[in-house]
Amino acid sequence: MHQHKKHIFFDLDHTIWDFDRNAEETLNELYQTYNLKSLGLHSCSDFILTYTENNHQLWADYHLGKITKDFLRAERFSKTFIQLGISPDAVPNQFEDDYVSISPTKTNLFEGAEDVLTYLQSKYTLHIISNGFKETTLTKMKLSNLNPYFNNVIISEDVGVNKPNPLIFEYALEKAKARKEESIMIGDSLEADIYGALNFGMEAIFFNPLKKEKPADVSGQITHLKELLHLF
DSSP, X not given: OOTTOOEEEEOOBTTTBOHHHHXXXXXXXXXXXXXXXXXXXXXXXXXXXXXHHHHHHHHHHHHTTSSOHHHHHHHHHHHHHHHTTOOGGGSOTTHHHHHHXXXXXXXXXXXXXXXXXXXXXXXXXXXXXXXXXXXXXHHHHHHTTOGGGOSEEEEHHHHTSOTTSHHHHHHHHHHHTOOGGGEEEEESOIIIIIHHHHHHTOEEEEEOTTOOOOOTTOOEEEXXXXXXXXXX
16 A cells, blocks of 8 residues: 555654553552552542643643643643642652653553564664653663664654654654655654644554544544554
């Protein structure tokens, strides 16, 4: 189907690296370490749910350049604790730092990731384009043994702009020595990955494991990575 393609660009978080599952494991551990029950947080799953909603919203704002990385990091847990009834002066200060050091060491990938990457790598040149924090992205890639699959890992912090900004796609193609028409982007974020690529003039496939409603102007979609075996 994509015979004329030579380069495949992947997003990392929520596309290959199972962000929500890794976050959940980390938060379960920190719930115990910080004895959040004694602070009045009786349900770890409520805590995870509220955090996940806040984090998704803040990342959407970050992709669009509305907030800084520092604001995102300062806000996501304090907002969660306060929403769940913890008084601002009782919010544990180290929590964000501990989360950021532990979660990238988790190695849950989406089902089929290694098989699919092994197959694709035999036919195409693979690259990562990530808006994730630089240190954590490099840690995830290394500890999840993802580096051998990818020729280039392009991180928005190094470029100075985030997806969906066309400049990051331009930079990625330059590094890959690739042309738009022989390249395709695969990612989970409609605004950052899919519209970012499409508006830049590059094909894109929406990775949609949660089966959210697909906009009519997005043609390519998969709900499981293994579908890529039949598309390429």
